Amino acid sequence: MNGGVIVKKQALLISLSLFCAIIIFTGAASATDDQNTLSSDTSDSTSSSQLEDTQSIYKSSNLEETKSQGVYNSQLVTYEKVKYSYTAKVSYKVRNKKVYYKSYYKKWYKSGGRWRYTWRYVWKYKWTYITKYRYEARTAYRYVEKTSDKPTNNRTVTVEISNIDTSTGADVTKNNVLMKHVSRTSVVNKLIQASRKGTPMIRFGDGTGTKVMMVSGVHGSEIPPQIAMLNLVNSLMDRNIKGTIYIVPFAIPSSTARNTRYWNGKNPNSISNIAGTPTNKILNVAKLNQVKYLGDFHSTKVGGYPGKNAVFCSKYPVYNSYLMAKYISSQTSSKLLTYASAAMEYPGAVEDASNVLRIPAVTCEVLSNHGTVRSGSVNKSYSQMLAFLRYCKIF
Numbered sequence: 001m002n003g004g005v006i007v008k009k010q011a012l013l014i015s016l017s018l019f020c021a022i023i024i025f026t027g028a029a030s031a032t033d034d035q036n037t038l039s040s041d042t043s044d045s046t047s048s049s050q051l052e053d054t055q056s057i058y059k060s061s062n063l064e065e066t067k068s069q070g071v072y073n074s075q076l077v078t079y080e081k082v083k084y085s086y087t088a089k090v091s092y093k094v095r096n097k098k099v100y101y102k103s104y105y106k107k108w109y110k111s112g113g114r115w116r117y118t119w120r121y122v123w124k125y126k127w128t129y130i131t132k133y134r135y136e137a138r139t140a141y142r143y144v145e146k147t148s149d150k151p152t153n154n155r156t157v158t159v160e161i162s163n164i165d166t167s168t169g170a171d172v173t174k175n176n177v178l179m180k181h182v183s184r185t186s187v188v189n190k191l192i193q194a195s196r197k198g199t200p201m202i203r204f205g206d207g208t209g210t211k212v213m214m215v216s217g218v219h220g221s222e223i224p225p226q227i228a229m230l231n232l233v234n235s236l237m238d239r240n241i242k243g244t245i246y247i248v249p250f251a252i253p254s255s256t257a258r259n260t261r262y263w264n265g266k267n268p269n270s271i272s273n274i275a276g277t278p279t280n281k282i283l284n285v286a287k288l289n290q291v292k293y294l295g296d297f298h299s300t301k302v303g304g305y306p307g308k309n310a311v312f313c314s315k316y317p318v319y320n321s322y323l324m325a326k327y328i329s330s331q332t333s334s335k336l337l338t339y340a341s342a343a344m345e346y347p348g349a350v351e352d353a354s355n356v357l358r359i360p361a362v363t364c365e366v367l368s369n370h371g372t373v374r375s376g377s378v379n380k381s382y383s384q385m386l387a388f389l390r391y392c393k394i395f
């Protein structure tokens with residue numbers, strides 16, 4: 001009987017120790033829920049103050065810049081409400097579990113006359129860290145620049161209009177959709193006049209400093225960038241710049257006049273690597289003038305590719321293309337679309353062929369169906385152009 005009792009006692013001990021082990025490894029079920037909620041409350045308040053900080057930085061960086069630089073004509077600058085969102089990472093420490101754990105310590109054993117390690121069970125609070133990701137949506141103000149309908153040409157600006165390609169000439173005023181949105185200032189009229197004889201190019205600046213080239217109308221039916229480009233031309237008449245800007249507002253006037261995407265039945269943005277094509281001639285002029293950066297401005301139809309406001313670029317062979325696209329993308333909330341190497345997927349695109357010539361280039365897209373002008377698309381294209389010029393330190 002005695003033996004049986006011992007066996008029972010041992011079984012009880014084993015089960016007890018097993019129970020203890022379960023407590024240690026899974027954490028005691030008797031968690032202190034009150035403390036849990038308390039500590040998470042306090043940490044919430046700190047995280048929200050961090051969020052407000054980000055917001056104020058966001059605001060000031062946009063608004064102060066405009067005022068302090070003094071470059072911007074205050075009449076042309078307005079503020080627009082924009083919604084932006086980001087994922088906030090919130091992490092905090094929580095004392096949530098009281099656990100019974102095995103603590104080892106040194107003990108002097110008189111009988112053995114030496115130190116030995118032994119253990120005992122003690123209660124302890126377990127600290128844990130909780131990390132949460134929260135989707136935050138905020139509203140902020142950022143500046144947008146709008147060209148006034150009546151530009152004040154107080155300053156005498158020397159601009160030069162030349163023709164790149166004499167085979168593309170046409171009367172772009174035949175494009176009613178385009179003409180409805182264009183303010184016919186004298187400089188715009190001169191460009192329209194020149195486009196009858198071929199691809200017009202207008203130069204701002206005396207050909208010194210940083211030289212950049214901006215192109216629109218590679219696809220004639222992509223109207224918003226062409227309107228935005230003419231708005232830009234109007235605004236540059238009234239503005240000081242550093243360096244030189246070459247602007248090609250209608251890459252192929254004959255396509256723009258007929259409101260079509262094609263040139264001789266071909267996509268002009270897939271043949272710029274072929275000698276003699278209008279887009280190839282534009283790139284030759286860029287190379288000849290030692291252009292440092294090139295921006296090609298397009299619009300994309302709903303459901304097309306990319307089908308949203310976006311900036312295309314590649315990292316190789318010119319890494320600056322990627323940096324420029326990243327900047328424009330962040331400034332205009334356009335999606336950044338990066339390719340590892342230029343001229344792989346689209347070898348004949350203006351952007352890719354430009355990269356091959358070692359001229360950093362981006363393709364900017366705004367959402368607007370072909371042959372039409374979607375509300376807000378002209379302003380978006382215009383802000384992409386301004387971001388491009390700001391990246392190139394033109395102003």
Ligand SMILES: [Zn+2]
Nearest residue numbers: 219222298299
């Ligand atoms: Zn296009």
